[in-house]
Amino acid sequence: MADYKGVLICGELAEDKITTVTKELTNTGRRLSDDLNQPLSLLLIGQNIQETAAEAISFGADRVFYIAEGLPFAESLPEHYVAIIASVFNQIKPSIVLLSHTDMGRDIAPRLAASLGTTVCMDCIELEIDADSKSLLQTKPVYGGNAMAVWVSVNYRPHVVTMRPRSASPAQSDPSRKGQIVPITVEIDESTIKGKLLETVKEEAKGIKLEEAKVIVAGGGGIGGSEGFQLIQELAQVLGGTIGITRVPCDEGWMPTSLEIGQTGHIVSPDLYFAIGISGAPQHLAGCSGSKCIVAINKDPEAHIFKEADFGIVGDYREVLPILIEKCKALRAT
Amino acid sequence: MKQIFDAIVVGAGPAGCACSFTMAKAGLKTLLVERGKFPGAKNMWGGVFYGPTLNQLFPSFWQEAPVERYIKRHRLSLLTKDASLSAEFTAKKFGKVPYNGFSLFRAKFDRWFAAKAEQAGAILASGLQADDLLWDGNRVAGIKAGGDELPSSAVIACDGVNSFLSEKAGLRDKLSPRDMKQGVKEVIHLPRNLIELRFNLSGEEGIAWEFIGSFTRGIPGGAFIYTNKESLSIGVVVQLSTLAENKIEANDLLEEFKQHSEVATYLAGGKLLEYSAHLIPVAGSAMMPALYTDGFLVAGDAAAFTLTTGLTLEGANFAIASGLAAAETVIRSKQIGDFSQKSLSYYPELLKKSFVLKDLKTFKKAPHFLENPRIYSLYPEIACDLAEKIFTNDGKPRRKIWKLLRKSMERKISFWQVFRDLKKIKKAL
Amino acid sequence: MDIIVCVKQIPDPEIPPSKFKLDIESKKVVPPEGIPPVMNPYDEQAVELALRLKDKYGGKITVLTLGSEATSSIAKHALAMGADEGIVITNKAFEDSDSFSKAYILSQAIKKVGDYDLVLCGRQAADWDEGLVGSIIAENLGLPLVTLAEAVDVANGKLKVKRVILDGYQVFTVPIPAVVTVSNEVGRPRLPSGWGIISASQKQIPVWSVDDIEADSSKTGASAARRKLVKLFIPERERKCEIIERETTAEASIELVDTLIKAGAI
Ligand SMILES: Cc1cc2nc3c(=O)[nH]c(=O)nc-3n(C[C@H](O)[C@H](O)[C@H](O)COP(=O)(O)OP(=O)(O)OC[C@H]3O[C@@H](n4cnc5c(N)ncnc54)[C@H](O)[C@@H]3O)c2cc1C
Ligand SMILES: Cc1cc2nc3c(=O)[nH]c(=O)nc-3n(C[C@H](O)[C@H](O)[C@H](O)COP(=O)(O)OP(=O)(O)OC[C@H]3O[C@@H](n4cnc5c(N)ncnc54)[C@H](O)[C@@H]3O)c2cc1C
């Protein structure tokens, strides 16, 4: 086990740029590497990304691996990614492999762990090196967020871990940092890959992305139907924010599923989060509890959301919202 | 797969289980329908289960049924804000087979009982709610459930206090709050040895402890504590209409009761395991609905077969006995091939012969008498006050008890009124 | 098309947080009395997806659940929804097995069932929220895998799988047989019908032990677990809510805006 050293981050790119979640991983990875006194490596999979690779050094990586050639990137399957990560793993034998708990990480981490014959912990929100045993303490929400579990691996290396987006702040760039950039080519035995990716369809969200919004006005089951979301939309508009929803409006078909916030949807951390007609189920809070300020509007004084909010009004949203909208409009005018 | 049943029993409580067990054993094609995920899943219970009726069906049932403790002692306490007066009764025979009563959990007990019916050949369909009756002219011809029509020669409604089916069959109206009591209950975990120490019990012994007094704020009703193996069942049962009129939550009364100094010491250190609320029909035979129509019978709480004497609340044994009578009626109907109203009139005859209707007749006046608010506040107060005067030694010369009583009653109530209430007690109980 | 669906019984995930209790010492969840356990909701959606395929292409649906004999109630639930067969696999050390040993046991059971075109699992079990077992089964059986599926269809002798991603979807094709994990976007599972419940209640649910599926017991239970739970706890709440109360809701609403401005939130 002592043969395994260092931390490997499997980074994600969007339009050839390092994503925010990867910067979050880099921040965590740097801390763990420092605690272990071992190097931090970052793997980037993409085309024409020399510059991005160089930039990654500034975020804290000691070594950046990037794939230069040999991959049909657009149609790449999870199997390709697993093969690449496994081959980099075999070169450097890190003791910790970090991925983000995104669509990609969720899919790849279990396959990777199974193929490396090791163990894995999904959706962690905290990682820490135990001072005495030097083992990795992996904290993750369980039971929909009702509880937290802390795991350690027994005799299995590497630790494959996915981290929940927004559970750490992103690393800041420090251009003075030095590091090594290692282009690699990978040979993949295509005969072992049986599936095919036919298409990827992105349903571009209009306006502000939920992850980037400063203000989110979220409506839940209490809104009662798609008409009610007009008020939600209006409030979001005057506050310069965007709309979010809980599972209920998705299931009921009032709003598109792509707006869902929570354990299985978007994880957001705006400065201001309005929870309107939302009861406060842990699975929903999992997606918004990182918000700086949470305001709850609910007609049931016993609703759990009031235990998780900073400010609250007990009342019918149909009464409250028009006044909020009015008042905010007046404020904006002055 | 589709089939026609001889009988469909709706509700796997004590009434429905006893009924379907008996019919299935007699070879009738029986379907037992329960809306809970499993029998007992939704049922709450005080509860002392009085055993003799079940013992006839399954001799020594306590050896296999999931019972908690046999009730060796009964205690009654009158509570005022800061005093209490208690009386306790125990009999040797309560501690011996066939025992008199048991504490138990409905979730486990109903499951056990329903499994018995299944073993006898009944089909148990859990997670299925009867939504309506199926009619053939004026005759009930089955039920509608889960979007399907399920035909049968007879339907036995054992669907509890709010019996939706007897309403649908036109046998009764919706119950009014006056006809019901509200029960709220908590189960509180305590280690076994602590329970035995606090309540002075040993082995499988248990106690049933009833309370009346100021904590119900004059609302007819009372509270109870029953001991289970490793927990206490504690709850209040109060008149629903008065509760509503006074805008009081039964829950708050339970909290108040739990905080009474006499009660709190018994609960100290306990962990809340479960909370539940349920309605109980209480108007006794006065509110009893018509019991049958063509192809249709009602048993158990659905027929309001419960008995409240103020000191005890009994329903399960009535439920079982009426379930058995309904089963025998349907078995007979099957033999003669006639499920008409006329044939089913055998049912009340059987009930009249059993203790069910006899007991309910004996205590017919109890429900009215029990609405008398004096029982719940004034009399406990007078009794406690008197006890205090008797037991207090303040260095002054003692006075006769009679004089103390007069003093305790002063400006509260006249002897004449007490006399009238006593006469009513005699008649009602 | 013959389909195997793996279903797990879990404590009801939608109980109010106030009813959620832990026993810190034993690191276990205390099952809430009176609230029966349920089928993992994603697994119920997997059963629904299987039934849609059966409605379209015919075939047989077999439901596998690893647990105690008490878990047969969820197998019955799947039968009541329309599945054809249910099998319970019991393992004394079930609770202490990790995802790898659970997946190993299920893989062995799948081999024993034999003929199948598709194995469906839920995207994750809503108790420990891992999302591992389906993927490991695919690895164990050497089968292609698509995760987070919203829909599955058959085209040109292959499976066509629509996979949910945060801002859209992807479409994969994989050869048959394959493993697919199912996401909630499948939509509401059907309710069992009356006759469905009645016929399910009369069916026997065979119980397979670890021996029946020729599983190597050294690969199961606590001793085989690749990781250890060191702590289970309920997180402390960090927020204290200030409820804005005024004579009328309108006044409170106005006050809210002022409060938010004062707090620097807008
Ligand atoms: C495995 C699993 C995963 C899940 N993942 C997610 C997830 O990712 N995201 C998610 O959101 N949910 C998720 N859920 C669902 C979650 O458990 C809750 O069911 C859901 O979040 C409840 O949504 P809600 O609060 O909008 O609706 P409800 O619980 O129905 O609450 C509605 C609230 O509105 C209030 N209300 C009603 N009318 C009004 C009115 N006129 N004015 C003001 N208030 C009113 C009511 O008092 C109530 O509190 C998941 C569930 C499971 C089992
Ligand atoms: C707080 C409290 C304390 C009590 N204490 C005692 C006591 O100490 N001793 C005693 O003997 N009795 C006691 N009782 C009374 C006793 O619980 C009832 O009298 C008894 O349970 C009646 O049995 P039953 O079978 O008629 O009805 P229930 O036990 O109410 O059973 C009815 C069943 O029908 C099912 N059901 C209802 N509608 C449908 C439908 N449409 N489709 C399918 N299924 C349906 C329900 O889920 C339920 O399982 C107490 C009651 C309460 C509430």
Ligand SMILES: Nc1ncnc2c1ncn2[C@@H]1O[C@H](COP(=O)(O)O)[C@@H](O)[C@H]1O
């Ligand atoms: N004990 C089990 N029995 C049957 N299937 C299971 C079991 N545990 C997990 N699964 C399946 O694997 C999926 C993912 O579970 P998990 O990896 O535990 O989150 C579940 O949705 C089920 O389909």
